[in-house]
Amino acid sequence: AKATVAAFAASEGHAHPRLVELEKTQEGLGFNVMGGNEQKCPIYVSRIIPGGYADRHGGLRRGDQLISVNGTNVEDANHDVAVESLKNAKGKISLVVRYCPNVLEEMERRFERAKSFHTSGRSVRYQQ
Numbered sequence: 001a002k003a004t005v006a007a008f009a010a011s012e013g014h015a016h017p018r019l020v021e022l023e024k025t026q027e028g029l030g031f032n033v034m035g036g037n038e039q040k041c042p043i044y045v046s047r048i049i050p051g052g053y054a055d056r057h058g059g060l061r062r063g064d065q066l067i068s069v070n071g072t073n074v075e076d077a078n079h080d081v082a083v084e085s086l087k088n089a090k091g092k093i094s095l096v097v098r099y100c101p102n103v104l105e106e107m108e109r110r111f112e113r114a115k116s117f118h119t120s121g122r123s124v125r126y127q128q
Helices: 002-011 053-057 079-088 101-127
Strands: 018-023 031-036 041-048 064-069 092-099
Touching (some): 018 053, 031 079, 041 101, 064 079
Antiparallel strands (some): 031 041, 041 064, 064 092
């Protein structure tokens, strides 16, 4: 039964949580996140900066959901809280993540639709 659940979760784009340990350097961590409780979605790694620390380390993937930072759960955190926990971390940083690329892709589609809606709404007002 566990194998069936794991196979289903993997087919839906969800994986088991894993630990990624990064070293905070002068250059930063080398990845961006999006999402947050205020946006009604989890925090996701939205970009691995090419040539940055996370890219060279290889442990994180675009589409990883951020579950915890140094033991602090950020699953239901606001975006700013999650970003501050990453910025304020020193030395070795332990991240628990879960790979969910399908969910990230859906979040990005929603974000683009909302951005498009707001942009088109503004342009209509300016034309009046």
